[in-house]
Amino acid sequence: MKKARFPIQSVKxxxxxxxxxxQNTLSSLNPLQFSLDCEIDVQHTLKLFSHAVFDPEIAxxxxxxxVFCPRCTHKVFKSNDIIENNELHCDNCGTVIxxxxxxxxxxLTFELLKVAQPLESNYPNLHPLGGAxxxxxxLRISDMNRYINNDDDIRRLYDCL
Ligand SMILES: [Zn+2]
Structure with missing residues (x-):
């Protein structure tokens, strides 16, 4: 991450x-939660997440x-890259999306692919901000225009459609 020229503080x-x-959240990490917990700007957060996905050296x-059902919130469809631009059908309540x-x-969430190192001993001075x-x-796909702002790092997170 340092090679991608992020400030050391945000990498830490x-x-x-x-x-x-x-453990049970590692397969669906929410970048907006990181932004909130660490008081880091959403765009900066999305750039960080983008590099964590797309830089082969980081990976x-x-x-x-x-995709959630608008009526019953059942998970209708999951994908790692492409969302089909067809009608979707909720198996649970029959709603057509x-x-x-x-x-x-x-x-849009993110799955952790590697085990994070235990860090507290490495960064004794780093402390969560408040914690509450x-x-x-x-993070909804429909929010994307709010955050892209001509930033290719962020745009590539949304090339699913
Ligand atoms: Zn449903």
Whole structure:
């Protein structure tokens, strides 16, 4: 991560954050939670996550798109790269999700591919900010235009459609 010219402080926070996630959240990490917990700007956060996905030397995370049913929140579709632009059908309640609604109900999360090193001993001075930041909203595909801002690192996170 240092090679990608991120400030050392955000790399350390990222390491710390990954190392302190609960086991059951490691397959669906929410970048907005990192942003909230560590008080790091969302765009900077998404760049960090993008490099963690796409830099072959880092290859720390994998993207995961999950489409939820608008009515019953059942998981209708999952993918690591492409979301089909067809109608989707919820097996649980029978709702048909039209293609133009899919972006609104697709969450982007990230799966940790490597075990994070135990870090607390490495960074004795680094401490969570407060720790009572609460839960962040999920990151929706439909939010993307708000964050891309001509940034190719962020745009490539959203090349699923
Ligand atoms: Zn449903």
């Amino acid at each position: 926070l990222f390491d710390w954050w990954l190392g302190t996630r609960r 720390l995370l994998r993207r995961k798109y999950t 039209k293609p133009h609604l899919i972006q609104d109900f697709t969450e 930041q609460g839960n962040a909203q999920s």
